[in-house]
Amino acid sequence: MQTVNPPGREQALAYRFAEILSREGIESDVITTPNPNGGKPRAAVWGRLRGQGDRPGLALLSHLDTVPADPSDWSVPPFSGRIAGGYVWGRGALDAKGVAVTHLMTLIELASSNQRLERDLLFIATPDEETGGRNGAGWIVANHPEILEGIGYLLTEGGGIQAAAPDETTHAPIWGVALTEKTPCWLELRAHGRGGHSSAPTGEDAVPRLVAALDKIRRAESPVRVLPEVEQMFAALAPIAPEWDRAAYLNLSGTLERDEGFRRRFLDNPGQNALVRNTISITYLEGGPATNVAPSIARAQLDARLLPGRTCAQFAAAIESLIDDSTIEIEEILSFASRASSADTPLFRAIEAVAVRQDPRGLVVPRLIGGFTDAHWFRETGIVAYGFVPRTLSAEEAEGVHGANERIAVETLTKGIALQIELVRAFDAIEAAEHRKQAEPVE
Ligand SMILES: [Zn+2]
16 A cells, blocks of 8 residues: 555555454544645554453554655665565565554454453554654554553554664674653754846855855754663664773763763764754755856755754854854754653563563664654653564665665564564563552551
């Protein structure tokens, strides 16, 4: 089913999921969602498997839309859903229809079991994730809170399992669980100036003004800030880090402060640098229409990614004082708040229990991720939301996310369903046991 966003067209797929859920006797519904661009209707779908107890519910969240696919880059038609060579091929196979199917099968399996859960299990698949979720998950959270009633925990995309490496440097399989995300803060800068012929430049032209401002932004160094989540992430990775870095990983913020050599090495890695700093990419520029025309307006756009805890408005104000030019306007084009979920929860402990059961060396690592998913909409309401899908992808498979030839091994998909079911059961047991223990009278 083609659900490329924009424009989306997720409604038919939402009805397909609802049909399967109700055929299996699971309570479900389709919710029509806003479609500001017109065209085919859009929708979300949910299904709720009622538990026998009233402990806080667990939601399994995925999204129905996908990014576009250009058939000329693919070796199979991207919307064929072909099964060949041990893979399911198609746009969405990983991001995120494969996730939705894993969640759907989990509900179906648990519905047919006679061992009921202590809580409700919610399947929820939303439209519009790929363009920010404002008309999908964000809209559902704001307008249909009843769907999330009683839900305390949520799992969605954003993390997965990294296989154990055969070489000497890493041994353990790593289960990466995203606890939080960097938040996008997209800004537009508009410089104004005297427009006209460019044969006699003045100091008031828009393009040189904008260039001067962008040069200041390019040179600015944002301070290093190690969040507790990142400190935890590196401490968890210490046992498998190269030996000479082990002590540094156990005390990341302290070592970054004291050890100049380690600091340089750490920050030279763009992925690591982005974990401890706000970053800015200058991505879009617009000036005059011809060589001999000085435009009266020049525009640039910045893709800034902020560590949780800083708002886009605060960041824009800092940019404004940095460039110190009152003729340049700054406008926010996209931003949202970012929250972190704690790792000290029964859901995290359940993931650890399943990881160790699968492989005694299994290491569960809390993560901050640089991209963003729909998880933040739910974290903002107080739900503990983790980015974690129990699957191990090969490097070639991982390239298919937003790329050509997106596919998932049939074995990965089926094993992922089994692991997801095991994880739901482990969480149900661990959360209920911890709750009973807390409720016991203290002697
Ligand atoms: Zn996705």
